[in-house]
Amino acid sequence: MKKKIGIVIILMSIVILGFVVYKNISIETEYTPELEIEDTEYRNTAISLYFQDKESKTLQVETKLIDSKELLKNPYIKLISLLLEGPDNQNFESPIPSGTRLISVVQDGDVLVVDLSSEFLNFETPEAKSNSIYSIVNTVTELNEISKVKFLIDSNEIDDLNNEFAREK
DSSP states (O other), X not given: OHHHHHHHHHHHHHHHHHHHHHHHOXXXXXXXOSSOOOHHHHHEEEEEEEEEETTTOOEEEEEEEEEXXXXXXXXXXXXXXXXXXXXXXXXXXXXXXXXXOEEEEEEETTEXXXXXXXXXXXXXXXXXXXXXXXXHHHHHTTSTTOOEEEEEETTBOOGGGOSEEEOOO
16 A cells, blocks of 8 residues: 555656646747838838930839838829929939929729829920820829820810820830
């Protein structure tokens, strides 16, 4: 009987000792990155803006990373506003005449109606006019739902800009 009591005491001691050791061992299973990635980095999206090369006077693409939250409400206003602000690349320039203001942007099916201030008409050459128009057209038609752009000046149709402009291939 003493032998059985001794074995039970030894077994209980082993179980208690195992339980105490198990509770005191800290097993870290969670991965902790060395560098935290901010939420804004997850939301960045690349957009293509069309600016004029200073030397060749041809339209070229400038890619910018912006917070995708900025495109949620009205992406067209944001894209055209970025065009009006001008390029980051020092080899590019905005073909849009300086002083041009965005009045409104309305989507009508696959056509985007862009209303700009009268400064938009201050083209120096026919090439400058074409580059100004297609800077906007090529930029906004990067978004799948837009295939054409119609321009208004101070909320009025202008004979020169009366057409709907599709993306240049």
